[in-house]
Amino acid sequence: xxxxxxxxxxxxxxxxxxxxxxxxxxxxxxxxxxxxxxxxxxxxxxxxxxxxxxxxxxxxxxxxxxxxxxxxxxxxxxxxxxxxxxxxxxxxxxxxxxxxxxxxxxxxxxxxxxxxxxxxxxxxxxxxxxxxxxxxxxxxxxxxxxxxxxxxxxxxxxxxxxxxxxxxxxxxxxxxxxxxxxxxxxxxxxxxxxxxxxxxxxxxxxxxxxxxxxxxxxxxxxxxxxxxxxxxxxxxxxxxxxxxxxxxxxxxxxxxxxxxxxxxxxxxxxxxxxxxxxxxxxxxxxxxxxxxxxxxxx
Numbered sequence: 001x002x003x004x005x006x007x008x009x010x011x012x013x014x015x016x017x018x019x020x021x022x023x024x025x026x027x028x029x030x031x032x033x034x035x036x037x038x039x040x041x042x043x044x045x046x047x048x049x050x051x052x053x054x055x056x057x058x059x060x061x062x063x064x065x066x067x068x069x070x071x072x073x074x075x076x077x078x079x080x081x082x083x084x085x086x087x088x089x090x091x092x093x094x095x096x097x098x099x100x101x102x103x104x105x106x107x108x109x110x111x112x113x114x115x116x117x118x119x120x121x122x123x124x125x126x127x128x129x130x131x132x133x134x135x136x137x138x139x140x141x142x143x144x145x146x147x148x149x150x151x152x153x154x155x156x157x158x159x160x161x162x163x164x165x166x167x168x169x170x171x172x173x174x175x176x177x178x179x180x181x182x183x184x185x186x187x188x189x190x191x192x193x194x195x196x197x198x199x200x201x202x203x204x205x206x207x208x209x210x211x212x213x214x215x216x217x218x219x220x221x222x223x224x225x226x227x228x229x230x231x232x233x234x235x236x237x238x239x240x241x242x243x244x245x246x247x248x249x250x251x252x253x254x255x256x257x258x259x260x261x262x263x264x265x266x267x268x269x270x271x272x273x274x275x276x277x278x279x280x281x282x283x284x285x286x287x288x289x290x291x292x293x294x295x296x297x298x
Contacts, residue, residue: 001079004042007097013040021149023100024157026142029091039079043098045110046074047164049126049134050091071124071134071168075116092138094161106158113165115172117223130171137164176231186218186225187232187240193217194244203268208245211237246282249275253291260287 004010007019011027019025029050049071076098101107110116115124126134141160144153197209214237215225226237233240245267252263264275279287 002040003077004040004044007044007095010042010044010095019095020145023097024145024154025095026138026145027093027095029093041077041079043076045076045094045096045098045116046072047094047096047161048072048074048091049093049131049138071126073113073115073118073124073165073168078116092142094138094141094164096161100154101158104154104158106162109162110165113169114223114227115168118221122221122224124168124172125175126171130167133167134164137167172227173231176228185232186220186228189218190214190225190229190237190240191244194241198244198248204266207268207270209241209268211241214241242278242282246279249279249287250283250290253287260291263287 002013004013007022007025011017011019011025016027029048101110115122137160141157141164144156144160147153193214194209197203197214202209211222211226215222218225220228222237229235229237229240235243249263249267252258252266253260258266260276261272264272267275269275269278276286279285279290283290285293
């Protein structure tokens with residue numbers, strides 16, 4: 001797999017004109033834009049907008065209407081791959097080398113945008129109004145990019161990039177809500193998977209369920225799943241796993257005769273001390289204290 005360390009290498013490898021700046025570029029994509037025709041990685045953040053004419057992008061194996069534009073967000077060293085897609089003529093890509101962010105607040109704040117960890121099949125689908133806003137920001141960025149560089153250029157460009165990211169966060173929240181209406185509540189499916197995991201004996205055999213494994217069963221990336229669950233329930237995937245585990249632990253502490261250590265191992269914990277810490281964090285008391293309280297109530 002090809003890895004591009006510099007913007008110049010990335011432009012050259014894709015047949016684009018050389019960038020105006022060594023660490024930042026704006027690429028106008030036509031229907032034959034090669035991004036995604038093969039696998040590659042780079043040291044750049046990529047923000048891409050395309051209108052899809054044919055081909056399929058899936059969410060949890062549910063096809064989505066691609067009449068409107070789609071955006072993808074790729075972080076450095078993330079694999080790029082989209083296959084069998086044909087695009088409308090108009091599109092763009094913003095390519096931001098990670099070094100371009102050094103010393104700027106976006107260097108830290110970009111980490112909070114979880115959609116950079118989504119898979120390419122979890123793209124952002126824009127309404128016409130949302131699309132217009134993204135094009136307006138693109139035009140401002142491109143105008144500054146093509147101007148003669150001065151001491152204000154980077155700050156202005158990155159301020160507009162930050163706006164793109166913030167709007168994308170807002171639009172993804174809207175999409176999460178719409179997605180639930182199309183495919184049903186993800187939280188319900190997630191909880192059902194956890195129940196099956198507990199009842200099947202996998203806790204004892206494989207230990208605590210991982211977000212990665214559960215996300216795979218739902219055909220979602222771990223970060224997308226966690227953000228989707230956060231939108232639906234206010235809890236991340238890991239928090240919901242812990243809540244389910246502690247609920248199961250409470251049941252066992254009340255009805256089983258095993259000691260706390262035995263229950264911890266039965267629930268898949270590697271050590272009783274970790275189980276006790278998590279239980280106390282969730283309930284405000286240790287497993288022993290909870291068991292005593294339950295007996296007193298009975």
